[in-house]
Amino acid sequence: MDMSTPDKKMKLVMVGNGMAGVRALEELLKLAPDMYDVTVFGAEPHPNYNRILLSPVLAGEQTVDDIVLNPLDWYSENNITLHVGKKVVKIDRNSREVETTDGMRVGYDRLCWRPVPIPSFCRFRVRTCPASSASAISLTSMRWSRRPASISMQW
Numbered sequence: 001m002d003m004s005t006p007d008k009k010m011k012l013v014m015v016g017n018g019m020a021g022v023r024a025l026e027e028l029l030k031l032a033p034d035m036y037d038v039t040v041f042g043a044e045p046h047p048n049y050n051r052i053l054l055s056p057v058l059a060g061e062q063t064v065d066d067i068v069l070n071p072l073d074w075y076s077e078n079n080i081t082l083h084v085g086k087k088v089v090k091i092d093r094n095s096r097e098v099e100t101t102d103g104m105r106v107g108y109d110r111l112c113w114r115p116v117p118i119p120s121f122c123r124f125r126v127r128t129c130p131a132s133s134a135s136a137i138s139l140t141s142m143r144w145s146r147r148p149a150s151i152s153m154q155w
């Protein structure tokens, strides 16, 4: 990958504001801090938190604030536009836009799809669709595809 700063930043949209996705963003920012205008969509109303510690929160031993990994300041300090409480329900591959339940549409040059934990032996069928397939893909119609794959980046 060419790490030099491009004249115009590309738009990177990440769907899923969870542990793995945000960790990948942290690495990307180290490698190429000026390459992308980053927008993150998270269905939950929180910044990225440590899901592994969810049980103590549910048991009332800790609060969500206690287990936050990347506070809201981290997103603003890294010029990341964060939309919490916004679930992406559609990817339009022709116009290169994602759409949320409330009709918000945001364009992308690069899409990082990380809304759920994905076992290493699975990937979403959307990655196997030929370019000529339907332009708008409803995420609710996706099925697991048992082909070997390990990453969920869609370029």
Ligand SMILES: Cc1cc2nc3c(=O)[nH]c(=O)nc-3n(C[C@H](O)[C@H](O)[C@H](O)COP(=O)(O)OP(=O)(O)OC[C@H]3O[C@@H](n4cnc5c(N)ncnc54)[C@H](O)[C@@H]3O)c2cc1C
Pocket (backbone or CB within 6 Å): 015, 016, 017, 018, 019, 020, 021, 022, 041, 042, 043, 044, 051, 052, 053, 054, 055, 086, 087, 088, 089, 114, 115, 116, 117, 118, 139
């Ligand atoms: C109680 C518990 C204990 C665990 N313990 C361990 C452990 O000990 N060791 C270990 O390795 N792993 C453990 N895990 C698993 C680990 O938490 C996950 O592997 C990890 O969180 C995966 O990160 P992720 O970013 O892929 O997904 P997640 O962290 O699940 O994040 C996905 C995010 O995407 C959001 N989202 C979903 N759909 C959409 C959409 N359409 N639009 C926008 N946002 C969306 C979700 O709200 C969520 O915030 C545990 C999980 C739980 C729940």
